[in-house]
Amino acid sequence: MPKMHIAIAALIVGASGTANAFDIGHLTCQDVGQLAAQMAIARQSGVPAEAYLSALNQKLPPDATVERQVAVNIAKVVYQNEEIAAMQPKQVFAAFAQNCAQAQEQDQMSSQHEDNTSPDQEDNDTGDEDGQTRL
Numbered sequence: 001m002p003k004m005h006i007a008i009a010a011l012i013v014g015a016s017g018t019a020n021a022f023d024i025g026h027l028t029c030q031d032v033g034q035l036a037a038q039m040a041i042a043r044q045s046g047v048p049a050e051a052y053l054s055a056l057n058q059k060l061p062p063d064a065t066v067e068r069q070v071a072v073n074i075a076k077v078v079y080q081n082e083e084i085a086a087m088q089p090k091q092v093f094a095a096f097a098q099n100c101a102q103a104q105e106q107d108q109m110s111s112q113h114e115d116n117t118s119p120d121q122e123d124n125d126t127g128d129e130d131g132q133t134r135l
């Protein structure tokens with residue numbers, strides 16, 4: 001299961017182009033879990049990923065580009081991962097929602113760490129330009 005969490009996070013994070021970017025647009029982690037569970041149900045019912053995404057695309061506002069990319073990334077995981085295919089929708093919901101919350105928490109902690117780090121600390125500046133430590 002831990003490998004799956006990493007795969008889920010990696011694909012969802014792929015929706016964004018910045019380093020601290022667990023960007024899911026206007027979706028909540030609950031929404032991410034619900035979307036994944038609905039896709040799992042669709043997959044189990046024989047609905048192709050393209051058909052599901054096309055229907056979803058029509059329901060999203062025109063400017064929901066991040067949400068569209070998140071949906072594509074979720075579909076990649078749900079439709080290609082056999083572990084997820086064997087899971088119940090409740091389990092899929094829990095895995096995606098939990099993974100989303102953990103990734104957002106890590107992203108927030110990373111952002112706070114960067115905000116609290118001064119440029120001197122970031123460079124590990126211990127002394128002179130020649131690398132010798134001054135006392």
